[in-house]
Amino acid sequence: MTAYEKNETQDDNERRGPVVAEHTLEARDVRLGYGDREIVPGLSVTVPPGRITVIVGPNACGKSTLLRAMARLLAPSAGAVLLNGRSIQEMPTKEVAAVLGILPQSPTAPEGITVSDLVGRGRYPHQGFFRRWSAEDDEAVAQALLSTDVLELADRPVDELSGGQRQRVWIAMALAQRTDILLLDEPTTFLDASHQLDVLDLLTDLNRERGVTMVAVLHDLNLACRYADHMIAMKDGRILAEGRPADIVTEELVGEVFGMRCSVIEDPASATPMVVPLGRHHVKGPAA
Template sequence: MAQHTLRAQDVRLGYGDREIVSGLSVDVPPGRITVIVGPNACGKSTLLRAMARLLAPSRGAVLLDGRSVQEMPTKEVAAVLGILPQSPSAPEGITVSDLVGRGRYPHQGWFRRWGPEDDEAVAQALLSTGTLELAERPVDELSGGQRQRVWIAMALAQRTDILLLDEPTTFLDASHQLDVLDLLTDLNHQHGVTMVAVLHDLNLACRYAHHMIAMKDGRIVAEGRPADIVTEELVGEVFGMRCSVMDDPASATPMVVPLGRHHVGGGADLPASRR
């Protein structure tokens, strides 16, 4: 799989008159899993939306292979870059298989119609996410966890070289959270897919990220390998939380253990697994 480059260059991002991110630059390591962490409203999802071409910067640019994503044709971007947004919505009455099949849209064209490769991509995505038995059911009849797995299946069916995921473990129980993150890790290992994910659980982020970006107030506080940057001082600065950082016995990655509710700063976004 080709190694595409993705970077945000001096971007200013916001909604209306409300600025969320100002003058931020970041390079996404190709072929690696990058996880963005930080407290609520720090700009994580805003940055991911800009990378996905869902939000245009008021200054700066998001560059895909050196070209501004805002100036590229939609299908050209979608053939390289897939997105699982926060709280996506499906057309009323659409079945699971039809929704997942929409992930193949960027690969269609005047001279390229639906074929065996598309059938295989959809079937593999359904199988990988444990949703094959739901294929003929309407999406709006599913539970929150089932719907989340179906949306992940649609993103996988797109088979892009870069995959952006905004809170992919939302609505999932602990077992399915690990299943989904293991699946994404396998996809990265086997096919070299570059991934950028927003996660709220800091311990899961430490376990699965090759590269971590810690944000606060629209800026990057630290980035690098979790083992290199996740310290008690960083967690205190970013999340306003007293903690102890030790080695996770299952993965040998940093594990953050909160020490109590005596905050050293603003509202902390506690790791979900420790609430």
């Protein structure tokens, strides 16, 4: 299959936003696991600042585990995650929270909380015991509501919203935290196709306009190819390939990572790689 060509170099510069992110995030030789079960047996990765990085891989490949470690939710048994060169586990957690925000997979909102109150909770790291709610907090919340397009829902209880609206509200909460780095664990799970696009467009807007460094775990390979500046493909706790989707996504890689036959063609909309899976049925003619 040679249909796909690397014709993206010029376009690629255009899609990268202004790089204002000054913070660096990397994992150095981290070993990760839960109890005795080791999931990531030593791995190093550097997150490109100001870019959208997408981690893909089959279930249980360690991609969420890696994301949790980078968010300091999981302490590595060896190695370290470095934020601006300092071990994230040794930094005061509020200091980390001023730089790095996270959105876990399917978070649950307290019952009856309104949208604006939930988004307001993103201001927690900016409040101390003696420093209470301020005009700056109000402004951050209003802007987060505005840029995620949920301002008109501000007074509605989160329980009553649709899945797509709710996910935008959670992203608004993460935005209200005003961090330069945002880690998202499957932000499009449980959303229908159009809302998946909405969320990824929103993340791209934030990346381009504010230079927020994003790291997201995604399940949909084709959306990952389309939206990622930098892609990390993982299997069995190891990184098999990383780089621009156009550079790394091949039939061989998809076969190796997902154990799935496919052909890779050019996405007619975005000119990024598009993975067409080939199962045992519904494939015309002899398999490619």
